[in-house]
Structures are given as structure tokens and as C-alpha cells.
Amino acid sequence: EVQLLESGGGLEQPGRSLRLSCAASGLSFSNYAMSWVRQAPGKGLEWVSGISGSGGGTFYADSVKGRFTISRDNSRNTLSLQMNSLRGEDTAIYYCAKEAYRGVGPTDYYYMDVWGKGTTVTVSS
């Protein structure tokens, strides 16, 4: 069974930094792209950042570009999100998710098939 377990959340002041981790098990981790998705209080899901299986490709939402850095350690089956220059609007539950790709004939399918339960980040003075 594939499992994802996030950690590293907490209370931090605006302008400070926080590093989130996601430990993956039950899969060949390096074969899959991964993403971070967040949910602010009372809001919907928002994609934050993604990374290819090799780590060579990284992707960011405009709202975090230049402040957050996604990375992965395939030898330790771990995904990370370095969050710098934190703002109040970064307050959210952060989920890591496994991206799925399926090629069926000429058709490519993309979706997120496994999610963690999330870690809570609160940015407040």
C-alpha cells in the first residue's frame, strides 16, 4: 500500500522559513512526479508546487514562485518543500500527493492518485 506522511508544519512568524517533508512508502518513489497542494482555512484546494521523478523538473504556482523550493531525495523516498519569506496567506494545511500518469494507446491520463493527510502551517506574529 502506498503511503505518504507529511511533517514539519507548525507556527512561524511572517518573513521566517519552514521546511516540510513527505515520507513515501510502498512505491518506487523515483518513478513518480510529486506535488504539494494546500488548503487555506475556509478555502478550496490549491496546487503549490510539483517535481518530476528525477528531480530535474520543478514547477511552481505564481503565488509561491521565488519563495518556495521543492526538492526530493530519491535515496530516502522523501519529498521536501522549503518555504521562505512566509506570509499570512501561506497559512494552510499542506498535502503531498503522488502524481499518476497512464498512457493508454494515444491517450495520456494525468491525475493525483495518492495523498497524505497533511501538515498544518500557521503564519502569524
Next chain:
Amino acid sequence: EIVLTQSPGTLSLSPGERATLSCRASESIRSSYLAWYQHKPGQAPRLLIYGASSRATGLPDRFSGSGSGTDFTLTISRLEPEDFAVYYCQQYGTSPRWTFGQGTKVEIK
């Protein structure tokens, strides 16, 4: 940037009733890039449908997805107590890589 608009915002129904949730894209998208998720408070989001109409492994057949182009629908044929939750549509793109709709809450009437 493609925007996904879900309607209604809230759906108030009784167990056993049919739920029809809509997801409209601001421009045409590939059906194979459209997915639906269920999310309950305190839990991980759960994949329901991918490719607009393919059920995730183990998903009860009361859940079905349909649509193409800009209009997609998630239907729950007969609501069970465990189905009351928030539902999101999502599309895979380029920039941004992933986009979610704002969600539809299905609540007990």
C-alpha cells in the same frame, strides 16, 4: 490560464437522492486531463474519477463522471451517508501545472 468553475457551491440533499455536480472550464480541455476528488475534513483528499469518466480502483459504481470540452459532470446516483463531503474537479495543464475548481459541498438536507 484555464479556470475551472464548479456549480453549485453547495448542494443540500437527502440520503438516497441523486447528486449532479458541474465543472466548467474557461476553455476546452482534454478529457483525459480532468479528474474529480472527494475531500472530508481531517482526511486526505481521495481520487474518484480520472480521464473525466474512469472510476478509481474500488470506487462504488454509484459515482460516475461524464463530459467533454468545457463541461464536465460528476453524478452520485444515490447518496450514501458517507458521500457528504466537498468535491473538487481538477485539470492537468502547463502553466500552472494543475488547477482545481473551487469545490462543491454536498451537505445533508
